[in-house]
Amino acid sequence: MLPAPEELKQSVEELLPGVTLTLESAIFWVTPNDLIAVCRCLKDTERFSLDHVANLTAIDYPAEQRMDVVYHLYSMAKKHGPVTLKVQLDRNHAAVPSLTPIYRGAEFQEREAYDLFGVIFEGHPDLRRILMWDEFQGHPMRKDYVPEDQDVPSG
C-alpha cells in the first residue's frame, strides 16, 4: 500500500535533501526544478514504484497568470496510486522539464499539452504539435483563445 500523503511527503523529503513538497488536499505541489528528482525518487524507490504516468495535462488560469501542469502517477508493480503531482508555472513563460526521459508514456501526452496549451517541455526528444497541424497558430485550450469563426452567425 502507498503510504499516507503526509508520510509520503516526509519520506520523499528525507530521501531528497533540499526538496520541499507542499501538500494541499492530497495534491503534491512541486517546483519545476525539483520535478525530475521527485519523479525519479517516486519511480525508483521500491516502496513507491510509481512506474505509470496515467494522466498528464495542463490547466490554464489566466486571471492569476498561471499555468498548472498535473501528473497522475500510479504503480503497475504495486497496484496502488494515484499520486497527484502539480507544478505551477508562469503562464507567459510556461516551461517545465520533460518527463519523457524517465517515462516514455509521457511522450505523446506532453506533446498534446504543448499543442493545446503551449507548455514547453524542456528536454522532450520530439516536441511538435500532435493534434493540430504544424502551421497552426496559437494554443486552442487556453482560456483566452479566440476561435477563428467568431464572426460566423450561429443558427
Place this chain on the structure above:
Amino acid sequence: MSPDAATPVSELLEVSLGPQHPSTHGVFRMNAVLDGETIVKLKPVMGYLHRNHEQIGEGTSYIASFPFTDRLDYFCAMSNNLGLALAIERLGGIAVSERGEYLRVIMAELTRVLNHVAVTGFLLNDMGAFGTPLLYAFREREKILDFFEAASGSRMMCNYVRPGGVRVDVPPGWCDQVRAFVSGFPRFLDEFETLLTQNEIIRQRTQGVGVLPKALAVNASVTGPLLRASGVNYDIRKADAYSIYARFPFKVPLGTVGDVYDRYYVRILEIRESLKILQQALKEIPDGPSVSPKGAALVKAPRTFRPPKGEAYGRIEAPKGELGFYLVSDGTPQPYRYHIRAPSFVNLTILEDMCLGQKVADAIVILGSIDIVMGEVDR
C-alpha cells in the same frame, strides 16, 4: 564490371500510409521510411478527426458531455459513459443504486465482448482474410447492439450511463434475452477459435511480429490487452476495484511473448472471462431503482449540479485500456477543466518501437493489434 556496380546501392524510400488507407482504421497516417521492405523509421500522424472535445466539454454542463463521450471510442459508448459517470460521482459525491451498478457492469462487459470480437475480425482483415472472419464477428456484434438498442434506444451512440446509475431501466425480459445470448456465446467463440487459433497462416503472420517487451510496455504507460499480452498483470478492474467488480471472481489473462499473436489470444481469453462476469451479474441483479435519488435529480436539472471546488480523476478499464476522465470544478455548473486520457492515444506511443525492423505488411498488422479508434485518439 566495375566493383561499384557489384555493390547493391540501397536507397531509403519514404512512404506515407494513410490517412485514407483502409487498414489504418480511420483517418490515421503513418510516415514510414523504408529500406527495401524493412521499416527504419515510422512516425504516426494524427489529428484529422480532432474536434477539441475537451473545449466543448468545458463549455457545457457535466451531464451534457455524455452524448459527446459516445463519439470518443464509438465502438464502446457504454464504457465511455461509465468513465465520465465515475469521475462526476467522485467529484460530486453521488452514490449509485444497486441495480444501476449491475446494469453498468453488464453493459461494460457486453461492450468488452463486442469490442474484442470486432477487433479480432479487423485484425484478420488486415492480414488479408477479407470479409469472412470480420462478418462472423460482426454477426455477433450485431446481437449485442440489439441489446443496447433495446435498453438505450440507440445501437452505437447509447448515451446510457448517468451519474448515480443509468438513464432508464432495461425493458422487461431484457435480462433473460442477454442470459440466453451469453450462454450461447462460447459456442460461437469455440467455432471462431477453431478457425483462427491454430491456423498456420495466422501463426506465421503474427508470431514474433511486433514484440513489445514487458519493461517498455510499463515504461510507456501502455494499458489494456496490449499491456497484458506483454505479461504485465495490470487490470484496473482488479487494481482499483471500481464499481462492484470486487464481487466478481475473474482471471486476468496474460501473454508471454508480447507479439501480435498474444494480443489476439489475450483478447479471446478476456471475452471468456467477461462472459463469466456477465453470467454472475445476470444471476445476481436485484430489482429496485436503476438510478439513485441524487443521480435522478441531477439528470432532471443538469444546471443545478454545482460540484464543490476540487478535482477528480476517474478511470476505468475500457476494452482498449485505461480510460480516464480528469475534471476540475470551480463551483459552477460547467467543468473548469475537462480532460480525457484516451487509451488508444497513449498506446500509440510505442507504435514506432514495435514496427522498427519489421516489414511494411507487418506494420499494418501491428497497428491492427494495438486496437485504435480515431474518435478517441484525436478527440
